[in-house]
Amino acid sequence: MRTEHKPTLRTLAILELVSAGSEPYTLTSISRALGISPSTLFPIVHTLCEQRYLSYDEKNQAYSLGLKLFEIGSRIQSSHVYDRITEIMGQIVDTCDETCHFGVLDRGDVLYLAKVDSTNPIRMFSTIGKRLPAYGTAIGKALLKNYDLDELKSLYPEGLKPLTAHTITSFEELHQQLNDSDLFTYEVEESNKSVRCIALPIYRNKAIAAALSVAIPIYRYDEGKKSCIEGALKEASIQLEQIIPYFVF
Amino acid sequence: MRTEHKPTLRTLAILELVSAGSEPYTLTSISRALGISPSTLFPIVHTLCEQRYLSYDEKNQAYSLGLKLFEIGSRIQSSHVYDRITEIMGQIVDTCDETCHFGVLDRGDVLYLAKVDSTNPIRMFSTIGKRLPAYGTAIGKALLKNYDLDELKSLYPEGLKPLTAHTITSFEELHQQLNDSDLFTYEVEESNKSVRCIALPIYRNKAIAAALSVAIPIYRYDEGKKSCIEGALKEASIQLEQIIPYFVF
DNA sequence: TCAACTCTTTCATTTATACGAATAGCTTTT
């Protein structure tokens, strides 16, 4: 399993570069950014345009992200399983009226796949596709729950960088907290100021496949809210674990 | 502009194949589907896995869609412009309480980029990323408005296939209807039974860049509803045309 | 008006990939 394919790497590097940047790129700016000569890039970029993975503005000579990736990416969201997940998350929001997230672990980061927010339904999906270091979030801690100390250290070779003043930065403290937690994991202003989170893992075949979390503005938090959320999360996790065998993720 | 790059085409063909199919693929099944030898595919597919564009289930020896494409695809939805679009669409829904769509023309199809539905906010995005032939939808007609007869014919070389019993299947009739419409375009059960649609184009530099539509169940439709929707659509289009210069699409 | 600059595009040679044949591991069939 030590095979790398340079043409594919080049193609993907272009897509990532263009999708990450807010400014459109020219062929030469892509060349500069990737350290690949324009003559190499030329046919690749043209093919990407032809296949609508990139779009080219002839007037400004600028490449930007095409619609194909949007289309392919949204196929995950169009699946029946995805509908079921947001439906189940909706029940939590109906009960507790707080924002609910669903995410998976991706190389040490939480990747947010779904979000339901009761107070502003129009902007529902604004954080979908975003990522945060797992150690700094409740949902991430749920995903890291079964990691031992060495695994944690190898996941973050550069250490635990703080996201806020409250972020856990010691591997030992993180591991201790993960060990101490039984069902739920918690976060107190560790990724966002003035926000608490409660999360729990979703299992598939006795392994953690995903996690669910609820975020609460700190001023709205009390013991009643906590037990309401924990009840709703537990109930939702039971339902999710019934459909999760069919997950793509 | 006649340059094609086979390695890139192969890479993209794999991504499209795996993302389109509901079943997971093996290396050999990808090989069969694309007519490319497994030994060629081998390093490409491994690289795609390494970069998380594909994921590999070692137990079942099955490749499926990785999370990277979801991540990149959702970057369009995370943009500030996208937020603004859904916000403006939300105003239409607040006024008329009917489902609102936003889409662009993509090779003869409407590609739906955004949707706001007032009655079932949880399943908001279920049709995003989907596509329909433009000639069979109000939103598509808005996008085709400035096409002349020859352009329409070359866009659909295989003719206008009916989606329902009411779909327009004659190029002449379609072109006539596009010519007759002044601001709004209409659809009466041409793509979905029991659904009417009203749409209008969104302009950027005097060219049609996108379109907005509202769908109404036929039993709920009357002249009052029609004028309410047309007023809301017109108002929204003015706001959209102010932000549309910054569109990626 | 000319020159300097940016970007895209082409071309011949070096360099890397693509292919079929063959190997090896695994599961199901006979």
Place this chain on the structure above:
DNA sequence: AAAAGCTATTCGTATAAATGAAAGAGTTGA
């Protein structure tokens, strides 16, 4: 229990892509 299916791999050679240099094409500035 042997064989006939699958599957993922590896290897040597034919073939195709990558590269830097150089040429167009268009734009900005003096």
